[in-house]
Amino acid sequence: MNKHLLSINDVSAEDVVRVLDTAESFREVGTRVIKKVPALRGRTVVNLFYENSTRTRISFELAAKRLSADVINFSTSGSSVSKGESLKDTALTLQAMGADAIVIRHSSSGSPYTLTKWVKGSVLNAGDGTHEHPTQALLDLYTIREKLGRFEGLRAAIVGDVLHSRVARSLSFGLLKMGAEVTLVGPPTLIPPDASAWGVQVSYDIDGVLPKLDVCYMLRVQRERQRQQYFPSVREYSRLFGLTRDRVAMLPEGCLIMHPGPMNRGVEIDSDVADLPQAVIEEQVTNGIAVRMSLLYLMLGGAVTEEVSERD
Amino acid sequence: MTEHTLFRGARVVDPASGRDGTIDVLIEGGTVAAVGGGTERRGATVLDCRGLVLAPGLVDLHAHLRQPGREDKETVETGSRAAAVGGYTAVAAMANTDPVADNAAVIEEVRSLAARAGLCDVFPVGAITKGLGGEEMAEVGEMAQAGVRVFSDDGRCIPSARVLRNALRYARAFDVVIAEHCEDASLSEGAQMHEGLHSSTLGLAGAPAEAEEVAVFRDLALARLTGGRLHLCHLSAAGSVELVRLAKASGLRVTAEVTPHHLAFSDEDLVTYDTNFKVNPPLRTVEDRDALRAAVADGTIDAIATDHAPHAVEEKEAEFDQSPPGTIGLETALAAVLTNLVEPGLISLSRTIEAMSATPATILGAAEHGGPIEPGRPANLVAFDPAADWLVQAPFASRSRNSAFLGKRLRGKVIHTMYRGQLVVADGKAQR
Structure with missing residues (x-):
């Protein structure tokens, strides 16, 4: 494993498998009465959240705590600039306090890269602007592998506001790395320029894509994109790109329906679709803790075998 | 004696x-x-x-000396020293100071600061519009009579074609140059870099090359309409070069400049989110960079100008989208051109001096600069x-150190x- 996790591209295909395998052994911890192993006892993990994200923060917090690490939550809304203390000064403070790992969520793309200049510990990107969200991609890969048993040759569509989605970037690169085929689907205004150079297919017609899928991954579409004129109305967006009951019927049997949350029910996904058995949205959340445990463990801990065997 | x-x-x-x-x-x-x-x-x-x-001392058509207003970034004196260290004997100081150089009083202040420093000649550029507001024309005539030869709202493109048309027309009375920063703001709103594969991968909002090209086309059309003397600042896109080439072939009196950093780097250099590569106009593709190099070689681009843009350390250390665009350039410009254009055999030394001294001196009306070297x-x-090989590193003579060439x-x-x-x-x- 690399020292930092800034982009999913920092993780080789081999390491992805390692992360997922390790997560699998950690997932059992979550089912115990005492959900804790001593693997990172005495290590300090800081959750540095410049953007509100209760789900991701709690997931990281639980992951670190289940590994017995000391966890500090440093949350602040808005940019460091508006807050008055620079990212650099915050970083130096955390460094002085001896943070072994800093999990950063920030509204500015690239902030985790900037952070690495000032801290000695590992930096984990928990979502930076419209860039990447690599731990989300890894938990999605975990969920896909668990349900479908493989990546090679799988056909996945990522549907919606790809342009502004850090989840879409990380997941696209991750799936491609593991040998899956990826099609980005959405209105042309929400597909990143030159995205096909990533090695993905691009389609503006969801109905043409659905019948061939193994994974249908829906992205959250924010209503403010309408105000920014990316599409004319939320109603039209839902009609053209939303995953409705009728569209679910076009999916092959066994195709997973996924969503990184939080969902806009009725916009990108119909309310009852989200509750179908092939929708694995809650499992994604559950798996998030095990995958983040695995990452913290592999990045901060040592060899897998001895310490994992220590648990209980 | x-x-x-x-x-x-x-x-x-x-x-x-x-x-x-x-x-x-x-x-x-x-x-x-x-x-x-x-x-x-x-x-x-x-x-x-x-x-x-x-060679004749270098002449820079485009530097931000920040005084008055942002003396924490640069002063006329420290900027003049940076210029001297870079081989410049004359520098045009852009008007986006605080207060804006939109009247003869600020012009005189900059001049007297330069005279006191005594390290190079500083030619203050006058603003085209009051307060760089893009709406009301500044007192171009009065500033022209005070000796200003180049006018620019640099940092901003004049949004209204009507205002630019009138400025180009009005400028004819004094035979002065209108220097435009070409950028259609509606296409570049929020942009952090060039729009393309790399902006998509980095998740940074991009400005397409067309944001510049649209403005270049408009400006060339207005220069044709008015007969005014137009200069295009820091071109960054292959398409802009092509438009200038066509305009020149048709006999239009237009000149253009490019910066050393646009000749040296491309949008690939932003992959680590190093804010020293955040500049405006943005670094574009390798193809654009190569087109700019070729345009310097064939004369489509007349001059190489630094767009020396000092910024405070804490500003450039901020998050990428919070950081202001710009790189310093006076102390590295000549070496950057020698390394990236002369060394690979794209241009001669003579063309280098022409583009960095003789031609900018003519555009600027700096008669005592640019040669000839004669009794x-x-x-x-x-x-x-x-042939001297060196590593670019702080400290600089400039008060700032936001150089895209740091470590090169x-x-x-x-x-x-x-x-x-x-x-x-x-x-x-x-x-x-």
Whole structure:
């Protein structure tokens, strides 16, 4: 494993498998009465959240705590600039306090890269602007592998506001790395320029894509994109790109329906679709803790075998 | 007794006279006394310039000296020193100061600060519109009468075609140059870099090359309509170059500049979110960069200008989208051009001096700069070692250190800069 996790591209295909395998052994911890192993006892993990994200923060917090690490939550809304203390000064403070790992969520793309200049510990990107969200991609890969048993040759569509989605970037690169085929689907205004150079297919017609899928991954579409004129109305967006009951019927049997949350029910996904058995949205959340445990463990801990065997 | 300085054994490259050869140059007081024959003077300070190139001092059409208003980033004095260290003897200081240089009083203030520093000539650029607001024309005539030759709202493109049309028309009365920063703001709103594969991968909002090209096309059309004298600042896109090429072929009186950083780098360099590569216009693709290099070679782009843009350390250390665009450039410009264009054989040394001295001097109306190096001419000269290899690192003579070239090795180093007969830089070191 690399020292930092800034982009999913920092993780080789081999390491992805390692992360997922390790997560699998950690997932059992979550089912115990005492959900804790001593693997990172005495290590300090800081959750540095410049953007509100209760789900991701709690997931990281639980992951670190289940590994017995000391966890500090440093949350602040808005940019460091508006807050008055620079990212650099915050970083130096955390460094002085001896943070072994800093999990950063920030509204500015690239902030985790900037952070690495000032801290000695590992930096984990928990979502930076419209860039990447690599731990989300890894938990999605975990969920896909668990349900479908493989990546090679799988056909996945990522549907919606790809342009502004850090989840879409990380997941696209991750799936491609593991040998899956990826099609980005959405209105042309929400597909990143030159995205096909990533090695993905691009389609503006969801109905043409659905019948061939193994994974249908829906992205959250924010209503403010309408105000920014990316599409004319939320109603039209839902009609053209939303995953409705009728569209679910076009999916092959066994195709997973996924969503990184939080969902806009009725916009990108119909309310009852989200509750179908092939929708694995809650499992994604559950798996998030095990995958983040695995990452913290592999990045901060040592060899897998001895310490994992220590648990209980 | 008058002081004499002899540049001995240098290769003199002086496009204004067409000279390119090894010849001695004698300076007496503030002027060139002799070139070639009759250069021996008893008691003259002799500078051994074997292996060096001697050329007219460089002239920068585009620098932000930040004074008045942001003296924490740069002052006229520190900017002048950076210019001297980079081999410049004349610099055009952009108008986006605080207060804006949109009236003769600010112009005079900048001039007097420059005179007090005495390290190079500073030519204040006047704003085209009041407060750079893009709406009301500034008192162009009064500033022209105070000696301003170039007007620009640089940093902003004049949003209204009508306002620009009138400025180009009005400027004709004084034969002054309107220098435009070409950017359609509606296409570049929120942009952090060039729009393309890399902006998509990095998740940064991009401005397409067309944001510049649309404005270039509009401006060329208005120059044609008005007969006004248009100069296009810091071109960044292959499409813009093509538009200028066509306009020139049709006889339009237009000039254009490019920065050393646009000639050296591309959007690939942003992959680590290094804010020193965040500039406006943004670094574009390798293809754009190559088109810019070719345009310098064939003369479509007339001049190389630094767009020296100092920023405070804490501003450039901020998150990428919070950081202001700009790189300093005065101290690295010549070396960047020598390394990226001369070394690979794209342009000659003579073309380099033409694009960095003779032509900008003409555009700026800086008659005492740009050569020719001939008896009786003011002694504004640079001697540089085209082969010296060096690492760009802080500290700089500039008060800021936001250089896109930080940590890069460049070839070509300024050894002496002579301003009005005074060695303001000797053996690579600023003397004052």
